[in-house]
Amino acid sequence: MQWSVDNRVTPGSSSPQDQTHHLDSAAHRIRFGEACRVWTKIALQSFGGPAGQIAVMHRILVEEKRWVSEDRFLHALNYCMLLPGPEAQQLATYMGWLLHRIRGGLTAGILFILPGFAAILLLSILYAGFQDLRLVQALFFGLKPAVLAIVVEAVLRIGRRALKNAVMASIAGSAFIAIFAFNVPFPFIVIAAAIVGYIGGRLWLDQFLIIKGHTAPTAPGDRVVDAILTDNAPAHTQPSLRRAALVVFVCLACWLIPLAILATWLGSGNIYVQEGVFFSKAAVVTFGGAYAVLAYIAQQAVHVYSWLQPGEMLDGLGMAETTPGPLIQVVQFVGFMGSYRHPGALDPMLAGLCGSILTTWVTFVPCFLWIFLGAPYIEALRGNRSLSTALSAITAAVVGVVLNLAVWFALHTLFRQVQDIHYPFGLRLAVPQWQTLDIAALAIAALAMVAVFRLKWGMIPTLVGSAALGMLYHFLLM
Template identity: 35%
Template structure:
């Protein structure tokens, strides 16, 4: 029977608090390309370049975050910040990851309501959208290289793509099916125990990283979890009561607070599980936005760094703007409130559930199942690429006659730059803006 091995952290690669915070701040400004882009950037820097975290530990944490409601990239950022520098590291990492995108989406929302759908803005979007598609394809390829480890991983990824694209099966049901399949495969397959040399080789590999997969697992304290739960409840209750008691139209703020708190717990599998849910409610039930405004907001969020779920902050902005007779002040309060109630649960889930996540990383059955979940997410992201590709390359209807050749050209150029020259995400976005500007000058 294989015995667990515990090793000390490698202090040689321990980052200073300032160095880590600098990275989290920069990450918030350059993390384009959705979840896959965020994960790729973090893995390249934290694992490959700095050796702050081992690859095994990184993907174990990612797998666990994928099973939690909420955007997994944001949760992974909080978790890794916590592992590197405790509570303050997790809080600041999580804040710096979303603050830049919040500032940008606020600026874009102000531009949107002030200028509307001008020809100039439409041309800029025509340059940005093909680049976003290329970034998603490139990042999916890189993550797939690291997470598709065997035959069953490829099969699961393919099935996830087919079910999500052709059958329209929601992501939570795909994850549930993969979990059942994973546990079945794990308990049916022959058990292989690592020999002593394999175990020693793993220890030798992990010991070169500051945060690694062989650390001692912290104990679970019911008292500590209870105190944390109460603290986060009070953090939710305080702003809610302030909005309800002191802002005009208490019913609006109650509905907004409850909607985005609930939506924070319905995002298993990524932002694309919550966006249709919210879009339907805000356009059909609450009538805060028109369908056109919702679609435009989705396009805006695609071109900002940070998690795609930041589109909900735009929804809060437009809800306040429309509901209170084009009030810019109420729009900004709506954006701030929506962001707060959307992202607070991520901090609660990670800080309260961190010991449970740590323990799950030592369970081989859970780790095998989660590796298949990661593979299924790769398949669903390929589905996303097809979905976006249809809207970007065929903006009106399907068919070769309706193909947007200018968009296809920029997708091809962007993919070439990413694969051949490893151009940075920020540089590609800037080039795409230039391309969009040229489209405006030369229609």
């Protein structure tokens, strides 16, 4: 891989030829094949929704491989949190793009999706063909408490790095209360945090400048991406109107031309056209992650299009929560079931497969558009102090939002019934029905917590052990 660099020489620096040689040698420390293996590893471990997935990427990219610095990782994460779509998959795409340009971004983003796609496709086939899936139910029963432990560990890991002082902790707490108790839309929380961070940075800089923008690597060879980008930005990280126009053209063509062909060939009322258009719309409004749009998707899929039966959305969500990949991958299950139930001239299973592929395509193509279009501009703004203070506040708010996801997941994992109770002034609390506490799920969750926090087990051993316990409970004790 060859980086494009300019020939500027800063005072005290080496010659342009020496700088170019340094950049090339640094880049070659991360071979494309090695990066592919790392993205595959991340994809296979990406359980637990955005909290768990972001924690896995942070652990591998920042702590183990030391490819990127904390500041650069958080800077990219904040941009991805502002976008519609699955932030963890977009973060993987961003990091892959930094390392190996467009092919790196495509590889990282696609590999992040593939394990979950394959798992949900298999489970959808089993679900459609054999509604009484005791084996699958037993597997899910053990996996969910383990995922809960991993999500809790992820919240603590991200919080320790983002909440450096009481101000940041207060912003995180306020964000959690806003979304958990008052159902404030995620974009409003982000905008409010950005304003607080911008103003706070001007009045109290040392408390708000957590993401510090451009910083030099701490040692030669440390944080390889930062070593490459500190002095001379490669061409693909520099904003270009020509490149931006090309990205928009190619991505929109990949996204919309297949839909246009289907509409022309099959007509606007065909199931595939309906699914393609519906999930294309959903892809651009999923701010705040999958949970923010699932209620709308479920309502439309059940009551408008008759793709699902009442309650099946929760089954699909269970698949997405306990398989690797983004939670928004649940739309693949919806697309499969919709096509399976309206197959036209095709075999129902083949129709379901086509619907599954189409739904996944229109859901994730926009994600690559947002990253390849916006990332160069985000990289160019890393040195802006006002932007850094705003992003620092957004990072703190994101911790509160992720904590909300963790609490939501815990309630629906440990209790069979959770009721939303509304109070005056817009207050709304999710209150579990304590008599529905699942003692077995609680016990498996407690053992998973011990495995993660006390015994320091990795994700895979924890998941495997919990799944085994769930299956034993289902087949021997129920």
